[in-house]
Amino acid sequence: MTNISPLVTVIIPAYNAARFLPATINSIQQQTYSNWELLIINDGSTDDTVEVVKKYQEKNPCIQLINQFNQGVSQARNLGVEKSKGQFIAFLDADDQWLPDKLQQHLKHFQFHPHLGVSFSQVEILNQAGEPTGQVSSSRLHHLKPEHLLSENPTTTTSNWVVRREVFAQVGGFAPDMSYSEDLEWLLRVICTGLWEIEGINQVLTRYRTSSGGLSSHLYRMEDGWNQLVQKAKIYAPQLVEDHFALAQALHLRYLARRAFRLHLPAEVGVDFMTRALASDWRLLFHQPHRTVLTLMAVFGDLLMEKILFI
Structure with missing residues (x-):
């Protein structure tokens, strides 16, 4: 076990995610960049989420489980940021996955762009069963302006983000009273400061599972x-x-x-x-x-x- 502080903190908010978590955690453990910590925020799950995480903890000391009463995804992510140690914070939803060079590519992106606050990439769309749909996100990647983020979400999902820690210190966390568009509202706050750029990488690095919500x-x-x-x-x-x-x-x-x-x-x-x-x-x-x-x-x-x- 090393005493080196992690450069990247990965935050997974998890609510009744036991059947998805193994593939999600494995995609982090398979990263080509290895100096990370993983904080899994259990948001009051009633399934086997805790048991699944504990099995991974036994084998990997970089994985931590943090429990909270069910308060929603915004509060879970905010708690993860509060407990994080990394200079960079990466979010991953419990049913999404990363490609192996995800973190490596984003860290290179930050290295060459000192004013970059949020790095994202293209996204491969999966169906609810986790199978590829053949679709890849086609949102704008560069020269984002506040008006773009008022109407559209070019990042597709928070699972696509890697963020400098300083950005959270300046603009605060996710709005706890929002359950929808909370990610877009946070990005809008960031770009409206005029201090940070939000820019994408022209490469698929995240696999996003679409919701089954058909109502x-x-x-x-x-x-x-x-x-x-x-x-x-x-x-x-x-x-x-x-x-x-x-x-x-x-x-x-x-x-x-x-x-x-x-x-x-x-x-x-x-x-x-x-x-x-x-x-x-x-x-x-x-x-x-x-x-x-x-x-x-x-x-x-x-x-x-x-x-x-x-x-």
Whole structure:
């Protein structure tokens, strides 16, 4: 056992994650960069999460288990940051995975970019069973501005982030009262300081398992979370919200419409989101027009097919 302080702290918030954790922990242990500590924050799990972690602890002293009453993912991540020792903090959700050179590539990225606060990469999308879908994230990687983060999440998931510790000292942790868009709200706070860059690596380093949540209510809660983000942004970036709210809301609603279609939700859900998107800002027709037109065709075509089938 070494006394060298870890350069990287990996934080996994875990709630009833026993069946996913082995693959997730293994992906950390297989990293080509080895000077890390792993903090697994058990957020009041009622399954075998604790037992699974303890088996790994017996073999690897770099793994720590920290228990808290169920308080949600934001509080779990904040506790992990509070207990961390590393100069860099990396988040990984309990059902996601990293490719072996994930940490090595991000540390190189920081080495050559002294003003980089948050490093991320491209993401491979897995289905709920953990199988590749063939999809890779296509979000912008460079020259991110506050208005981009008001409307979209180029990082896809917190499992994709590696962050300088100083950033948390300056902007604080995740908003504990948010369950949706809390990651995007934190990134927006960071970029609005003007002190740190958020930039991606043009390489797949994270594997993200999509949620099985296929209920309309889930998407409407996502919309509520984004509205919470806007209310918080009005405090520290009022001009940003005033200048970009309409188009940002339209882009977010279009995203929810696309998601409703992919989840095979009732057609009226996608139509509702898309109709309100265009009502928010008609310029959506000229912002990524290919994506907008395809979404319109998908959700209204879906509605038409439903009506035909019920005639």
